[in-house]
Amino acid sequence: MWNEEIECMSREDIFELQLKKLQATVKRAFDKIPFYTEKYTNANVFPEDIETLKDIEKLPFLTKDDLRACYPFGMFAVDKKEIIEVHSSSGTTGKPVVSGYTQNDIDNWGEIVARGLTMMGLDADDIIQNTHGYGLFTGGFGVHYGAHRLGATIIPISTGQTRRQIEIMADFGTTCLIFTPSYGIYLGEVAKEEGIDFDNLGLKAIGFGAEMWTSEMRDRIEDTFKTKAYNIYGLTELMGPGLGIECSAQNGLHIAEDFFYPEIIDSNTGNTLPEGTHGELVLTNLERESMPVIRFRTKDLTALHYDTCECGRTLARMERITGRSDDMIKVKGVAVFPSQIEKALLNVSDIEPHYQIIVTRPDIMDEIEIKVEASESLFSDDVKEMMEVKRKISEYIQNEIGISVNVSLVAPKSIPRSTKGKIQRVIDKRNLH
Amino acid sequence: MYKITQLSIFLENKRGNLYNTLNLLAENSINIRALSLADTTEFGILRLVVQDPIKAKKILEEHWYIVKNTPIVGAKLDDTSGRLSSVLKILNDEEIDLEYIYAFTHEKTEKAILLLQAEDLDNLISILNAYKVPLVPSEEVYNL
Numbered sequence: 001m002w003n004e005e006i007e008c009m010s011r012e013d014i015f016e017l018q019l020k021k022l023q024a025t026v027k028r029a030f031d032k033i034p035f036y037t038e039k040y041t042n043a044n045v046f047p048e049d050i051e052t053l054k055d056i057e058k059l060p061f062l063t064k065d066d067l068r069a070c071y072p073f074g075m076f077a078v079d080k081k082e083i084i085e086v087h088s089s090s091g092t093t094g095k096p097v098v099s100g101y102t103q104n105d106i107d108n109w110g111e112i113v114a115r116g117l118t119m120m121g122l123d124a125d126d127i128i129q130n131t132h133g134y135g136l137f138t139g140g141f142g143v144h145y146g147a148h149r150l151g152a153t154i155i156p157i158s159t160g161q162t163r164r165q166i167e168i169m170a171d172f173g174t175t176c177l178i179f180t181p182s183y184g185i186y187l188g189e190v191a192k193e194e195g196i197d198f199d200n201l202g203l204k205a206i207g208f209g210a211e212m213w214t215s216e217m218r219d220r221i222e223d224t225f226k227t228k229a230y231n232i233y234g235l236t237e238l239m240g241p242g243l244g245i246e247c248s249a250q251n252g253l254h255i256a257e258d259f260f261y262p263e264i265i266d267s268n269t270g271n272t273l274p275e276g277t278h279g280e281l282v283l284t285n286l287e288r289e290s291m292p293v294i295r296f297r298t299k300d301l302t303a304l305h306y307d308t309c310e311c312g313r314t315l316a317r318m319e320r321i322t323g324r325s326d327d328m329i330k331v332k333g334v335a336v337f338p339s340q341i342e343k344a345l346l347n348v349s350d351i352e353p354h355y356q357i358i359v360t361r362p363d364i365m366d367e368i369e370i371k372v373e374a375s376e377s378l379f380s381d382d383v384k385e386m387m388e389v390k391r392k393i394s395e396y397i398q399n400e401i402g403i404s405v406n407v408s409l410v411a412p413k414s415i416p417r418s419t420k421g422k423i424q425r426v427i428d429k430r431n432l433h
Numbered sequence: 434m435y436k437i438t439q440l441s442i443f444l445e446n447k448r449g450n451l452y453n454t455l456n457l458l459a460e461n462s463i464n465i466r467a468l469s470l471a472d473t474t475e476f477g478i479l480r481l482v483v484q485d486p487i488k489a490k491k492i493l494e495e496h497w498y499i500v501k502n503t504p505i506v507g508a509k510l511d512d513t514s515g516r517l518s519s520v521l522k523i524l525n526d527e528e529i530d531l532e533y534i535y536a537f538t539h540e541k542t543e544k545a546i547l548l549l550q551a552e553d554l555d556n557l558i559s560i561l562n563a564y565k566v567p568l569v570p571s572e573e574v575y576n577l
Contacts, residue, residue, distance in 0.1 A: 374443045374476070374499055381441035381503040381550075382532060383471045383478060409476050411445040413497045 002118035002150075003111070006258050007313045011306060014257050014314065019053050021286035022261060026050050026059070029292045032077040035070055036294070056261065057272055061282065062296045064097060067237060071095040075291045078102060083290055088136040089236040099138070099236050100290040106145060108287065109239055112256045113146020116245025119254065119311070120205040120230045122176055124151035129174040131183060132210070133159045138240025139210050143178050143232075146242060152176075159183060166191045175204045178232075181213040181221065182333050185364050188224035198226040207232045209241055211333050212321060214431065220364070231320065238283050238293050244318050249310045252317030259287050262316060263295070264304055267325040278303045280325045281318065299325045329426055331359055331366045336401050338425045341370060344396035348389060349377045356415045356423055361430040369406045370397060371415060378409070435558055436504040437548070437571040438486040442479040443499040446472055454479060457496060463489045466577055467548060469535035480535070482548065484575050505550045506558055507569040512538055512545045520547065523564050529557055539577060546574065 001007050009017070027047040029036040040046060045058045067075060075098075076083065085101045101109070122128070128147045132139030134156060147154035155172060157165060165187060168174070179187060184206065191198070203225055208218075209232035221229045233253050234241035243260055244253030255262050261284040264273045273279045281298045285291075301323040308314050329336050338357060345353050354373040359366060370393070372378070378389055386409070394407045415423050444450045451470070458465065458481075467482040483489045486502065493500045510516045517536070524531060532550040539546050546569055551557040561568060 376499055376501075379441075379443045379499045379501060381478060381480070381501055383473065386476070386478070387473070409443075409445075411443065411450075411497075412499060414445060 001312070002115040007115065007254070007315055009314055011314055015053055017258060018261055018286060019050075021258070022053065022056060022284065023047065023050050025284070025286055025288075025292045026294065028077055029294055033075060033292075035066070035074060039066075053261070056263070056284065056295065059295050061270065062294055064237070064297075064299075067097040067293075067296075068095045072098045073100065075293070076100050077292055078289055085141075086136075087138045087141070087236055087240065097237055099239070102289040105239075105288055105290050107149075108259060109142060109242065110145035110149035112239070112259060113142055113242035113245075114149035115256065116230075116232060116242050116254075117146050117150050117152065117176075117207070119245055119247040119313075120176070120207060120228075121248060122150065122152060122205060126150075126152040126175045126204065127155065127172055128152050128176040128178060129155040129157055129165070129169060129172075131157060131159050131165060131177065131179040131187070132241075138234065138236045139180075142234060142240035142242050143207070162187055162190045163194070166194050166196060170196060170201065173202060175202060176207065177203065177225065178207045180211045180333055181208050181217045182211060182364075184208055184221050184229075185217070185224070188221065192224070198224065201226075203227040205230060207245075209233060212323075212330055215320075217364075233318070233321065235283070235296075235298060237296055237298075238285055239288070243283070247309060247311040247313060251309065252305060252319050254309070254313055254315040254317055255304075257315050260284065261286055262304055262318065264302070265297075267299075267301075275306055276303055278319075278322075281321075297325075299328070301325055323428075329357070329359055329428060331368050331401075332403050334401065334403050336368070336403075340400045341397055344400045345372065345393065347396045348392050349375065353378060354412075354415055354423055355425075356427060357425060358427045359430055366430065367406065368403065369408065371408050371410050373412050373415060374409045375412065434570045434572070435506055435568040436554065437482060437507050437569075437574050439503045439505045439548070439550075440481045440483065440486055440490055440493070441501045441503045442481065442493060444477045444479050446475050446477055451477075451479065454493075454498070457492065458483070458489060461488075461492050463492070466574055467535060467537045467546070469533070469548075471533065480533075482574060486575070503550065504554055505548050506554060506561070507571075507574055508547045508549065508561060509539070509542075509567045509569045510545045510547055512543055516545070517547060520561075520566055523560070523566070524557075527560050529560060541577070 030040055030047045043060045049058055082102045083100045084103055087099045088096045130143045134140035144154055206229040208229055218229050230246040232241050233244035244255045246253050263282040264279040265282050267280045281300045281302050283296050285293045300321045302318045302321050305317045353375055356371045358369040390407050397405050464484040469480045471478045490500045529551055534549050536547045
């Protein structure tokens with residue numbers, strides 16, 4: 001264990017530590033960041049109102065829109081000279097969110113990921129091949145800092161160059177691979193073609209994350225690479241990967257509770273839900289100098305468990321993410337929003353056509369179908385013209401979201417409506433639940 | 434007077450759709466004079482010449498069908514072999530690109546009626562006139 005004192009601390013002590021850190025964080029945020037001063041004053045809640053952990057529920061939630069409104073540096077609690085690194089989420093739905101880090105924040109990030117890599121059975125002797133992208137995306141650097149802290153050897157190869165990845169894996173004696181599940185499955189297939197014998201390669205662990213996954217995908221990865229695969233969860237807004245990492249028990253992801261306070265809420269009411277109940281994950285930074293994020297609504301759906309894990313750790317475990325509380329869908333690793341489809345459809349018709357997005361996964365690859373209800377303006381007496389309309393819709397959508405889609409024109413009113421006349425925009429048939 | 438109002442109807446290529454559409458017209462006593470169906474794997478365009486296109490369109494639209502009025506022309510031909518190809522030869526010689534054609538026979542006059550659609554319908558009409566190919570007035574088609 002990397003930090004037994006924290007990782008096996010009694011629940012009572014964890015809660016006590018969290019309360020102290022929460023009080024300090026709320027006070028700092030209120031004093032240093034005008035956004036919080038205003039938000040909390042308007043909600044008539046003040047740092048001294050936080051007397052117990054439960055009092056966190058008095059604080060208003062923070063949304064992605066709030067963070068966007070503070071673009072780029074409005075959420076920083078320290079002088080800009082203290083910030084030594086920035087990362088950013090993709091700006092698919094508007095302005096991106098910027099995440100800043102002080103030296104201590106980066107050190108803590110390394111500490112958190114080092115704990116997780118240890119949970120996966122790694123130590124200073126290991127060679128970690130990190131296929132996560134190095135850049136504004138937090139995936140690459142988070143693993144990198146953790147590997148440094150652990151003292152392992154990191155191969156910062158980044159994504160792509162698949163044949164080179166395979167060559168290096170074999171030549172360098174990689175013992176741990178880090179990848180997104182979809183890239184991992186692809187990498188495994190190419191490696192098999194290249195005749196790599198994973199039984200003799202000596203891989204000890206795989207860390208995968210940044211995408212939704214199913215237990216079948218994990219089985220497939222473990223079966224291909226002949227080793228155990230562990231999930232790594234994170235969010236740019238709070239830090240990056242490492243927020244939660246699976247241990248050898250593979251029974252949920254341990255949350256670094258000395259750095260994060262997790263809650264599960266009902267997405268509709270905002271009420272906090274008890275242990276074991278599924279809902280939206282809400283996270284709070286407990287020790288972040290640069291940018292304390294308090295009660296951030298992740299939109300990720302999961303449940304929390306506080307019983308001691310069979311690995312001996314007492315840190316809370318979150319279940320695998322099984323969905324999103326909003327309409328965003330990840331298809332082939334790409335975030336797709338219904339608003340993008342709407343925008344594309346308005347290019348072919350003045351009146352927004354009714355549509356539905358259907359995501360399936362016939363085998364390992366996601367497929368996305370857009371059903372568009374034909375309308376007066378989309379209909380013509382000419383088959384060629386109709387095919388052209390279809391082609392154009394596909395092309396506009398592809399330009400907008402970056403992945404190819406199948407478009408089908410369906411009869412008006414053929415997409416089922418709710419009693420209030422609303423169409424369910426997204427049907428996800430991938431069985432990720 | 435020679436432009437016939439054809440109804441073009443969008444149909445999803447699904448079992449029962451054609452039946453449902455035609456049944457709806459039958460229930461409303463709309464007689465169909467001629468019919469043609471262009472289809473792809475996913476959708477089709479049902480083209481109909483009916484007795485009362487205005488009424489038929491209204492009924493269909495009340496049932497959420499997408500319907501367009503498309504003007505077409507009808508040529509009246511002797512129902513003998515070679516007559517259709519002779520008309521097509523004229524159009525070919527005059528470099529007219531037809532969008533589609535379909536035909537039916539007129540039982541009372543024992544003539545064949547050839548329905549034609551081209552991008553420039555007025556031009557098609559004047560060429561057929563020039564070659565003395567008799568055209569059927571729209572009223573006559575509706576009231577066969």
